[in-house]
Amino acid sequence: xxxxxxxxxxxxxxxxxxxxxxxxxxxxxxxxxxxxxxxxxxxxxxxxxxxxxxxxxxxxxxxxxxxxxxxx
Numbered sequence: 443x444x445x446x447x448x449x450x451x452x453x454x455x456x457x458x459x460x461x462x463x464x465x466x467x468x469x470x471x472x473x474x475x476x477x478x479x480x481x482x483x484x485x486x487x488x489x490x491x492x493x494x495x496x497x498x499x500x501x502x503x504x505x506x507x508x509x510x511x512x513x514x
Contacts, residue, residue, distance in 0.1 A: 463500045
């Protein structure tokens with residue numbers, strides 16, 4: 443589904459709204475909002491490299507998908 447969205451939005455302006463940060467990797471630009479304000483702006487990798495709010499939320503969301511983590 444995400445691949446199809448990506449292909450359909452090539453060379454177009456598109457707004458993709460999500461709480462699942464793993465799905466933002468194909469986006470050219472990410473605006474990370476907090477309390478209705480933009481607090482971070484960049485690509486997925488740029489925001490991960492900042493190791494601020496986007497990174498913290500991404501790590502929380504992907505924690506249980508990492509190898510060796512048990513679901514207790």
